[in-house]
Amino acid sequence: MQITLKQPDDWHLHLRDDAMMQAVVASSARHFARALVMPNLVPPVTTGQAARDYRGRIEEAVQAALPGSGFQPLMTLYLTDTTDADDVVRAAADGTILAVKLYPAGATTNSASGVTDLDKVMPVLEAMAQNDIVLCVHGEVTHADVDIFDREARFIETVLEPLRRRLPELRVVMEHVTTRDGVDYVAANDTHLAATLTTHHLMINRNHLLVGGIRPHYYCLPIAKREEHRQALVKAATSGDSRYFLGTDSAPHTRSSKESDCGCAGVFNAANTMVCLAEVFEEAGALEQLEAFASLNGPRWYGLPPNSATMTLRKTDSARPVPEPVAVGDEWVMPFDPARPVYWEVV
Ligand code: DOR
């Protein structure tokens, strides 16, 4: 069995910088035509000029790793309490950026500069709504008294819904939704709201993370939830509804920083995302929807044409191995182990 789809794009990717970027960029560029690159470097990418500089470094790293590759990084800006609305509007108008990313301060890796109070960024959000610039949100509240498994649902209720009432014209992507609450909220709303779904949240639940020993390589944010939530995510991804599309959230960390007494959040799934998705969509009896999810819905949301190149995936007779660890200096980055056999390969 095999299927051919338009070449996919990744609408949520962490490429990092320097040696880490040089080590991981080929894993994305081999399969994806474009990727929306997250700005949570240290320091974060907060200005149009910083985004242009970062894009230049990515393009160099791509050509060094995969000479001749047509992989195109699409950039985001990191919203802070002091972001300049004019700079955002200019960077969107001249094609430097495609979206702005909202991290609530303290929500995840390198989010210390994130937004502390939405009121502080209302002028920027108003300018974005007026100029049709997409806001990508890390949808979790960060209050210490909110349980980590409830943070996404609480964000929808206390932050996202009020924001969307206040600025109905703003187009918002709920990044990496992990709950039934998240996909239901998108389903119940209009065309100004969409969601990305990650590879790993379609495959693992919190038992994979915590039963029989703690598995730090499954630790990411938002954290994996109960199985019923994973099933709701699979249903949304395979539904064909154009408001759901692929954002891998591939987020490399070194093995030692994951296997630590305070391990980093992030799953590195860039290399095996497409074969994993073929497995998930086949199991759901929805292989014919994979192209919409991975290759069509994202460009449509961002007003871009789908890719003209294609990708063929083939089902083999024996399970394929998890990709090899990637070397970074004298360290390793461990690829996502989907915790089940994967029979698909990219031809
Ligand atoms: O697990 C995660 N890792 N979630 C995020 O939101 C950020 C990411 C990272 O940058 O490592």
Ligand code: ZN
């Ligand atoms: Zn992310």
